[in-house]
Amino acid sequence: MNDKVEKLQATAAQQQKQIAQQQDQISQQQREIQILTVQLKEQAAQIQKVSAQLETRKAGPQVVLNNP
DSSP: OHHHHHHHHHHHHHHHHHHHHHHHHHHHHHHHHHHHHHHHHHHHHHHHHHHHHHHHHHHSOOOOOOOO
16 A cells, blocks of 8 residues: 555656746747747838838839930
8 A cells, every 4th residue: 555655746747847847848938939939020010110111112213214
């Protein structure tokens, strides 16, 4: 009977260790997701800025050369 209790306690301790490791991994992944989200938003803002610049260049006056 005592052996069963010890085995169950050992199993419980091992599972708690695994849970702690998984929680650490989840925390790390959440930090990475936050960093990637910030980077993605920055890139989207840069793309919008460049797109707006391109649109203003397209809409600007065009010079036509008339060489005889």
